[in-house]
Amino acid sequence: MEASNPDPDMARQARSGASARGSCLCGAVGFAAELPSKWVAHCHCSRCRRAHGAPFVTWAGFRTEAVTVEDPRSQLRWHVADEGGMRGFCGHCGSPMLFKSERWPGELHIARALFLEPLDRAPQAHVFYETHVDWAPVDDALPKKSSIP
Numbered sequence: 001m002e003a004s005n006p007d008p009d010m011a012r013q014a015r016s017g018a019s020a021r022g023s024c025l026c027g028a029v030g031f032a033a034e035l036p037s038k039w040v041a042h043c044h045c046s047r048c049r050r051a052h053g054a055p056f057v058t059w060a061g062f063r064t065e066a067v068t069v070e071d072p073r074s075q076l077r078w079h080v081a082d083e084g085g086m087r088g089f090c091g092h093c094g095s096p097m098l099f100k101s102e103r104w105p106g107e108l109h110i111a112r113a114l115f116l117e118p119l120d121r122a123p124q125a126h127v128f129y130e131t132h133v134d135w136a137p138v139d140d141a142l143p144k145k146s147s148i149p
């Protein structure tokens, strides 16, 4: 039923409550990220490359509090890297999903490709581009930066 809602609190929630959902490959770990996102960027660092088995990884940055992780079977695992940073992945299907680090306090980074619903922005930049591989040419016009926006 699409009746208008007389409760002002509910109406406010509906207006500000736009979010985008996604999940790992097997669906065991899902998430809902409240929009707006902070940024979306292609990361060319060597750690992302190896963690995801891909030439670069497109990340969407959110405030940590804006993300709700749905993990009813407790499948989310975290790999803690010696050089700093934690990578969250599904323990059942292995999908790399999340990244957080003291270097970006208060932020949670979500692999863009896991979203099943539209995000509020397109990728804005290539970051850590100085370590990009030469076997996956980048021919777009986005800025190429050395760090995250």
Ligand SMILES: [Zn+2]
Pocket: 024, 025, 026, 027, 028, 029, 090, 091, 092, 093, 094, 095
């Ligand atoms: Zn999974």
Ligand SMILES: [Zn+2]
Pocket: 043, 044, 045, 046, 047, 048, 049, 057, 128
């Ligand atoms: Zn990276």
